[in-house]
Amino acid sequence: MADKELFSIKMRASKEESGSAKHISGAEKILSEKQVYQCVDSLIERGLHHDKGEADFLNIKLEKVNEDDVLYLDALQVTTIEVDTYKEGLLEIDKFLKEINAPSLDTIMPFIEQTYSMRGAMLLDVKKLIRLEPDLQRGIRATYMDQDRSGSKSISNFKNHYEEAIVLATKVVNCPGIIGEICISDDPNYLTGYVASKDVGYRRITKLKEAGSENGGRIFLFDSDKATPAEAIDFLQKQVVIVKNVTSLDTMERKNPMEVLAKTNERLKENNLFRTMKSISSAQGSHVILDGKEYVLMASNSYLDLTKHPYMIEKTLEAINKYGVGSGGSRLTTGNTSMHDLLEDKIAKFKDTEAAIVFNTGYVANLATISAIMREGGVVFSDELNHASIIDGCRLSKARTVVYKHNDMADLERKILENPCDFGMVVSDAVFSMDGDILNLPEFIRICQKYKLLSMVDEAHATGVIGKTGHGIVEHYELNVTPDILMGTLSKAIGGEGGYVAGSKTLIEYLRNTARGFIFSTSLSPAIMAANLAGIEIIENEPSRVQRLQENVLYFCNCLKEEGLDISSKTAIIPIIIGDEKKAMDVSQKLLENGFFISAIRYPTVAKGQARLRVALMATHTHEELKLAARLIVESMRG
Numbered sequence: 185m186a187d188k189e190l191f192s193i194k195m196r197a198s199k200e201e202s203g204s205a206k207h208i209s210g211a212e213k214i215l216s217e218k219q220v221y222q223c224v225d226s227l228i229e230r231g232l233h234h235d236k237g238e239a240d241f242l243n244i245k246l247e248k249v250n251e252d253d254v255l256y257l258d259a260l261q262v263t264t265i266e267v268d269t270y271k272e273g274l275l276e277i278d279k280f281l282k283e284i285n286a287p288s289l290d291t292i293m294p295f296i297e298q299t300y301s302m303r304g305a306m307l308l309d310v311k312k313l314i315r316l317e318p319d320l321q322r323g324i325r326a327t328y329m330d331q332d333r334s335g336s337k338s339i340s341n342f343k344n345h346y347e348e349a350i351v352l353a354t355k356v357v358n359c360p361g362i363i364g365e366i367c368i369s370d371d372p373n374y375l376t377g378y379v380a381s382k383d384v385g386y387r388r389i390t391k392l393k394e395a396g397s398e399n400g401g402r403i404f405l406f407d408s409d410k411a412t413p414a415e416a417i418d419f420l421q422k423q424v425v426i427v428k429n430v431t432s433l434d435t436m437e438r439k440n441p442m443e444v445l446a447k448t449n450e451r452l453k454e455n456n457l458f459r460t461m462k463s464i465s466s467a468q469g470s471h472v473i474l475d476g477k478e479y480v481l482m483a484s485n486s487y488l489d490l491t492k493h494p495y496m497i498e499k500t501l502e503a504i505n506k507y508g509v510g511s512g513g514s515r516l517t518t519g520n521t522s523m524h525d526l527l528e529d530k531i532a533k534f535k536d537t538e539a540a541i542v543f544n545t546g547y548v549a550n551l552a553t554i555s556a557i558m559r560e561g562g563v564v565f566s567d568e569l570n571h572a573s574i575i576d577g578c579r580l581s582k583a584r585t586v587v588y589k590h591n592d593m594a595d596l597e598r599k600i601l602e603n604p605c606d607f608g609m610v611v612s613d614a615v616f617s618m619d620g621d622i623l624n625l626p627e628f629i630r631i632c633q634k635y636k637l638l639s640m641v642d643e644a645h646a647t648g649v650i651g652k653t654g655h656g657i658v659e660h661y662e663l664n665v666t667p668d669i670l671m672g673t674l675s676k677a678i679g680g681e682g683g684y685v686a687g688s689k690t691l692i693e694y695l696r697n698t699a700r701g702f703i704f705s706t707s708l709s710p711a712i713m714a715a716n717l718a719g720i721e722i723i724e725n726e727p728s729r730v731q732r733l734q735e736n737v738l739y740f741c742n743c744l745k746e747e748g749l750d751i752s753s754k755t756a757i758i759p760i761i762i763g764d765e766k767k768a769m770d771v772s773q774k775l776l777e778n779g780f781f782i783s784a785i786r787y788p789t790v791a792k793g794q795a796r797l798r799v800a801l802m803a804t805h806t807h808e809e810l811k812l813a814a815r816l817i818v819e820s821m822r823g
């Protein structure tokens with residue numbers, strides 16, 4: 185009966201790295217002889233070429249399994265618990281621990297943290313709270329298990345982490361003495377984990393850690409009244425187990441997709457986080473019309489109030505008459521006009537760099553630039569308060585992201601030393617969009633140069649706002665060096681639309697050739713390019729505008745001080761922290777009733793419990809408006 189014979193096949197791939205073998209991938213199966221032949225090729229393929237790197241050592245071990253030694257088990261039943269945050273996920277672990285009569289999460293959590301640095305699982309005596317693994321570094325590895333593959337002819341569905349986890353959990357909870365298992369993945373992109381026990385089954389919890397965290401581990405919860413540690417370890421490491429009826433993810437019952445979305449909307453409403461939009465029926469300016477009523481607008485990013493400047497309108501109309509409206513293609517095909525070239529030259533001159541490239545928005549500029557430059561093996565160091573478009577750019581790149589404390593250059597340097605890499609970038613907002621503070625650029629550049637890291641600064645709220653003549657953060661600090669990558673938007677102070685990157689010729693040529701957000705999107709209309717050009721010209725030709733904006737900032741902060749609010753800002757963004765989301769909304773509503781449009785900013789734009797009014801000033805606000813606003817803000821916050 186040769187075809188009935190079973191084999192255990194195990195593969196382990198590793199790579200030599202600074203003198204020691206780094207684990208790359210591993211797999212194990214229990215198969216018939218015929219299946220073993222089919223399987224070997226894909227095992228080798230998988231071991232040699234893995235996301236984690238190319239292996240230089242591969243070990244395949246094949247052992248005959250005695251049929252009589254096999255323990256057949258029925259797979260645990262799977263349930264899924266959806267949670268919004270990892271903290272809610274941890275509460276689910278606490279609940280589970282109660283159900284299996286184990287100590288609470290407070291007691292178990294320190295042990296979970298110890299698993300982060302372990303290779304295998306922890307075997308924890310829940311009565312005595314002592315660890316039972318013979319080797320505390322290695323931990324324990326459960327092996328000799330697979331799902332039942334007797335019915336399958338081919339083994340195409342070869343590596344399925346989800347099914348493997350069910351097989352493992354099924355073996356573990358059937359082990360003598362073990363009352364449950366907790367598992368959190370160490371893959372930074374995989375937040376789902378599970379708890380399992382014989383009674384509870386396999387319970388998936390959708391978030392058990394913060395995004396990007398590599399803190400994962402596995403604990404086997406052991407009751408020493410029920411078995412000896414030796415019995416448990418022997419079972420985990422030697423008992424051959426085949427698990428039947430494993431539910432695969434794609435045969436799980438599918439949810440109604442729209443119901444899933446509706447549930448999220450409901451949850452947002454319950455938490456005062458649901459958003460609606462106001463419709464403005466006038467040009468953007470220091471005064472706008474909303475539902476037929478006029479309001480003083482102190483929430484706009486159009487800091488210099490250029491959107492309806494006569495020169496902007498004239499130049500835009502001129503371009504419309506010449507070029508029409510749409511651009512008809514991407515920049516690299518038919519969508520590049522002389523207006524686009526002119527604007528890029530202008531930006532490069534304005535920023536004192538060799539060249540510049542225009543993207544359709546600032547959001548796309550960050551996404552496309554960071555993801556085009558940063559590659560696998562690289563590290564991006566990113567300020568914790570960076571704009572969402574920077575965060576998304578980091579996510580889209582294949583590099584690792586390391587977040588450092590807000591504007592804390594000592595922490596940045598520490599993180600750089602802790603995370604060696606041969607290619608890296610440091611990226612920061614120049615003016616932070618929700619706090620209005622300014623990056624410590626001199627130190628930022630010094631550190632980037634010292635460690636040969638690319639420096640990238642996002643000037644969305646700096647261009648046209650800071651620096652004596654509105655040229656941005658380099659002028660603000662009066663430096664004679666610029667960051668390698670100066671990114672910004674044309675849609676805030678400049679009053680038009682689009683995003684840009686300014687830098688060396690090499691950088692800009694590279695982005696033209698590789699930035700997907702540039703290559704695969706229809707370019708902005710030539711008329712908008714003309715508007716952007718006009719906006720920059722106005723900043724250059726009317727320096728008093730920038731001065732008036734800067735003067736308004738000083739004046740408004742003084743007004744707040746007179747009302748008893750000690751808030752200072754050097755930028756057009758003045759945050760007034762309120763904390764509670766509902767209260768911030770109420771204050772903003774009260775101000776609206778008094779004729780002032782000032783936005784409340786809430787999670788997820790800022791942290792939970794950090795809701796705020798975000799006052800954004802314009803060059804054209806009058807002193808009377810600013811004084812009245814300061815008084816109304818303080819009054820609305822009081823009552």
Ligand SMILES: *Cc1c(COP(=O)(O)O)cnc(C)c1O
Binds near residue numbers: 545546674682
């Ligand atoms: C607004 C903003 C962007 C995005 O620019 P858009 O042109 O609006 O897409 C990028 N970074 C920061 C810091 C911003 O505030």
